[in-house]
Amino acid sequence: MKEFIQTIKNIWSLKELRDKILLTLGLILVYRFASYISLPAINMAEVGSLLDKYQSQGGSKQGAGLLGLLSSFTGGAFSRASVMALGIMPYISASIIVQLMGMAIPYLQKLQKDGESGRNTLNQITRWLTIGVCLVQAPSYLTSITKVFLPTTQFASAYLVDPNSIILFWLPSVIILVAGSVFAMWLGEKITDKGIGNGISILIMVGILANLPSAFIQEFTTKTSTGGSGAIMILIEVIFWLVVIMLAIILSVAVRKIPIQYVSRAQARGGVNRNLMEGARQWIPLKVNAAGVMPIIFAQALMFVPGLLTGIDSTNTFLAGFKNVFSWQYNILFALLIIIFTFFYTAITIPVNQMADDLKRNGGLVPKVRPGKETSDYLDSILSKITLPGSIFLAIFAILPAIVHGTLVSTDGFALFFGGTSLLIMVGVVLDTVQQINTYLLNHHYDGLMQSKLSRTSNNI
Structure with missing residues (x-):
């Protein structure tokens, strides 16, 4: 504290x-x-x-x-x-x-x-x-x-x-x-x-x-009106919500570190010495959820299409389910679209070929993997393996409001805070803002150290 x-x-x-x-x-x-x-x-x-x-x-x-x-x-x-x-x-x-x-x-x-x-x-x-x-x-x-x-x-x-x-x-x-x-x-x-x-x-x-205060008050009123067990259910909901937030943070920051070895060549008489001198070891952090909330946003944009079809045939109960964000029809299709868009968006935003070329140009390599195409294929393979569980977890977070609605949470408004775009956006924005504030604090600290060193140097001179 x-x-x-x-x-x-x-x-x-x-x-x-x-x-x-x-x-x-x-x-x-x-x-x-x-x-x-x-x-x-x-x-x-x-x-x-x-x-x-x-x-x-x-x-x-x-x-x-x-x-x-x-x-x-x-x-x-x-x-x-x-x-x-x-x-x-x-x-x-x-x-x-x-x-x-x-x-x-x-x-x-x-x-x-x-x-x-x-x-x-x-x-x-x-x-x-x-x-x-x-x-x-x-x-x-x-x-x-x-x-x-x-x-x-x-x-x-x-x-x-x-x-x-x-x-x-x-x-x-x-x-x-x-x-x-x-x-x-x-x-x-x-x-x-x-x-x-x-x-x-x-x-x-x-x-x-x-919307959070009014949604929580409405949920609290609904739960406590049922009797003495309502307060206990509210406490369980809050604890579960905090656990979901913690898992969302883990999903947002989880990375797979790919070790990178930077090497240099020592000049020798008559040519270049082929013996490689050990350089600094670094990492390429590949995020488990590299696409962020974009797959959910893309999927939600497309989910309006089935809902509009209800206007064509309003008697079709199956199509009518797509207008309810808590229905099983909506959420099954929603989850599938999120998994598809996660792979699509990750593929277009993470240029593994360019990453491999940059490593080769700067003298970096993945241990036991040849530079160039083999490095590109290796990075692509790792990215595909971590994107699959990342997309599944993202889909689960997206449909979690529908899962808790009617089972744990009684009201629509509060259920939307248990996952989906709302929760992931809140977590992502808070983490990004805190990181920027920490950067300002670190820069101020480093400036202070540099100024003290300069003052001591000037005094010695």
């Missing part, structure tokens, strides 16, 4: 780090405040009463099914008809599209290799593509809140203007939703540039954590 308090003091004593943290917290507050500003055409008080009525009937304030999942990423702004309803997700979608297009379009491949100027151009392309994605998602969202979230018989009380009017409702609402998403993107980039951590990921994490 003393070490933790001392670390907090060290963080606060660094003016640069303190300013970055305060700026980050300030921009997060702006983002959360904006998420409570409703669209001008929406009667926010009436929408709140409708959501309360839905919740009293056993539902969740974040909605149900896939729409509720989207709402959880925006901190409830999606279900509140907020100006920030689309949140940062259009930017995430645009980034994924640009990353995938970079595999097939030579121009984007060239930009990826052009250093800082190329990254700036890719960022600009991503920003414009974000606006394009918003122009597609905004009308879809407006359709959802007029046809799904709000009962059809209460349109008059939920809207201040005619929801069928293009001039009064659709056009202004689309413009405001696009502006809100662009503003969220700007806040994320400012946090990345001027604050601490990855701004885009932090905004997603904040949106997810915003």
Whole structure:
């Protein structure tokens, strides 16, 4: 405990780090405040009463099914008809599209290799593509809140203007939703540039954590209303949740270390001495889950397709199951897609051929493996072996909310925190932010040592 308090003091004593943290917290507050500003055409008080009525009937304030999942990423702004309803997700979608297009379009491949100027151009392309994605998602969202979230018989009380009017409702609402998403993107980039951590990921994490208190309170109320055993069940749920978080951290940081031996050749008379001198031993850390949460994001994007098919044949109970994130149909297909996308994304992001070439060029080799193609095949073999269990564990984490829902956890909202994208994003963002803070502390410590050494040297002189 003393070490933790001392670390907090060290963080606060660094003016640069303190300013970055305060700026980050300030921009997060702006983002959360904006998420409570409703669209001008929406009667926010009436929408709140409708959501309360839905919740009293056993539902969740974040909605149900896939729409509720989207709402959880925006901190409830999606279900509140907020100006920030689309949140940062259009930017995430645009980034994924640009990353995938970079595999097939030579121009984007060239930009990826052009250093800082190329990254700036890719960022600009991503920003414009974000606006394009918003122009597609905004009308879809407006359709959802007029046809799904709000009962059809209460349109008059939920809207201040005619929801069928293009001039009064659709056009202004689309413009405001696009502006809100662009503003969220700007806040994320400012946090990345001027604050601490990855701004885009932090905004997603904040949106997810915003739902945690209400979800826990709802779960606590549901459990304790059943009798004296409810408090014990809540304690069991919290302990199990902490165990799941610990396992998620292990999955995020687990690596397979490949030993690398760097060697050098000593010059001899008349040529090069073939005897290799032992150099420094290092490691190539291959992550068990090198793809992170991207396979889950890709799979969730595709899982909307079966749900849309329900609109074609609403009487088909099998297809109807794909609209419920807790159904067995949804989760079996979801797990299979995650395993497939994990191998796919790992293959395109871990260039084993380039790694083998770089090792050969820098005089490094894997012990008992020849440089070049054999090294590439060896790395590919190891990567495939660790990716299989990594993908299976990732799939289990993704469908864990459906497993605990109805068996251990009673409410939809709290069940979503037992795995899936929500938990992995929270764990990944926290680990990344803590690592950046530790880097600042270490750099300050090293600067202090260097300054003391320089001062002692100058005194000796």
